[in-house]
Amino acid sequence: METGPLSRHIADAARELQDETDAQATLDKAVGLAVRLVGAAEDAAISLVHRGGRIDTPAATSDVARRVDKLQYELDQGPCLDAIRKEELVLAPDLATDTRWSQWGSRVASETGIRSMMCLRLFTYAHTVGALNLYARSRNAFGRDDIEQGQALAAHAAVAVVGAQRIDQLSVALDTRTVIAQAQGILMERYRFTADQAFNVLVRVSSQANAKLRDVAIELVETRRTPGHKPPEPP
Template identity: 40%
Template structure:
């Protein structure tokens, strides 16, 4: 925000393929509310930047006709006068936008627009890395849960890991349940360790 001035406040919106939108960070309440209101009304510069345009510049929101429901509410409720929204490319399943709000009119000149483009590149890289780390953590948690359930079956019925896994896999298929969900129930005591088939 120090780079942009103009009483600027910023946030990041992620637009998922199903055209759902979520605000994943904001420097001020007016940004969070502005992003949420765009998602609620289905219109606004952040949505246009996320899906359709590389950058959307709004010099005077009070005179802007592109978002007839969203714009007047932001001017009246929060005193927002200008905006700069820059598209983020995060991955093939979702897009996003770096959204900068200002209470001053004509707050974002060509230099500010270029700074926003550079910041958007850094933000997109940070988001992609955070999502990758979260995905790895999620996969590791699932693997650990299944491993614990395997251990319970192995100890309960004196089986090696291959036979114990086969027991879990068969029960998962028979009950039409995901292996992870079955493993969680076994660990939490909501389901007894499944018996191996009789030889």
Template identity: 40%
Template sequence: MPDQAGDFGELAMELHNRTDVLDTVEGVLQFAVEILRYDHASVLLMQRQRARTFAATDELITTADQLQVELGEGPSLQAITEHDDVLVEDTVTDTRWPKWAPTAAANGIRSALAIRLFTGHATRGVLNLVSAEPFVFNDGDREAAHLLALHASIAICSAQVEANLNVAVDSRKEVGEAVGRLRERYGLSAVQAFGVLRRYSQNGNIRLRDVARHVVDTGILPD
């Protein structure tokens, strides 16, 4: 596993230069494959009550995503409906999805990790990481996956809150800065800090960007 602190720092700076939400998410997926060495990666979003692949590194994982939608079962759909991350250690022996798992295994997918994406006030999608080998994902991989999901969540949430993509970029930066402030002040991880911002947004019925701006301007959370 590479030096994640340095790599994720470079990723954050590089993503700030991207002005399109799709381009940003594709940058996250590219990082997952090229730097963290996962075989395939995708983002599956719920749009108009239907899950669809928003971005993917290749056709294989796009097909695997679509197969879940067609069959109505799979780790990504379970992560969305149950609002929890889902780990697949080996599709050959996993019995939770009797239709999806054998087909995935036949297509070369042996292990997978579906991490929730928080876009707004709910779980609206997942970051999918896939490997051709079984039992690949350890605790370090899950931590890295959560950091990747954080970047993707900020990008998608910003774009959905603001119609103008230029404003969306500013929003993503503000949320990133607020995450940094909370980490420094309260000793939180990046995932925990983003969760705090999201809960304040949800409980106070305040836009995520406005909560982040308050933290950036004042150094504290809203009352």
């Protein structure tokens, strides 16, 4: 069966997203693809949900998009927040007159020139990742084709972002284990500690210095000195 232009474009976009293994690179790629594929979109950004509920914009195609999002977070109102919290798709045909976010919308229209938005939730079955936010300077900019393109891209972007985040987390965990092992080795060689004794020393120094274990290990590996510069006592 022959596929149409939209299917081919989305398939190409999915492959481009999957080629990125770094979370930030995946986010940057996603907003670039959004402007390229969604005809009415002049700018794009991604709102990302972090642990504890904090939301920020780690990727955007312009400072204007970042400004629009920042105002949403400051005022705690706007379509991207509604897409994350309430509805999978939120359309804002005219921000200057929309009563759903009257304080935010009027400021955005007057301060940035953005008049309409489309926000799509980024989610998998297990996680709400954030929202893909699309911006235009004309009213009623986003039509049926834009919605279909945006929804298809958002689905692929959510899966790609979650996958890249997991790779980043595994990479950080591996790096942490490696640097802690290096720090243990230094203490074992210098003070004739066992591996367990060396690890317990690192934990004790971490607690006394109110610092993360990884940071204590990095300092020891880089400077060859333990915090406080005193030979540690074995536990």
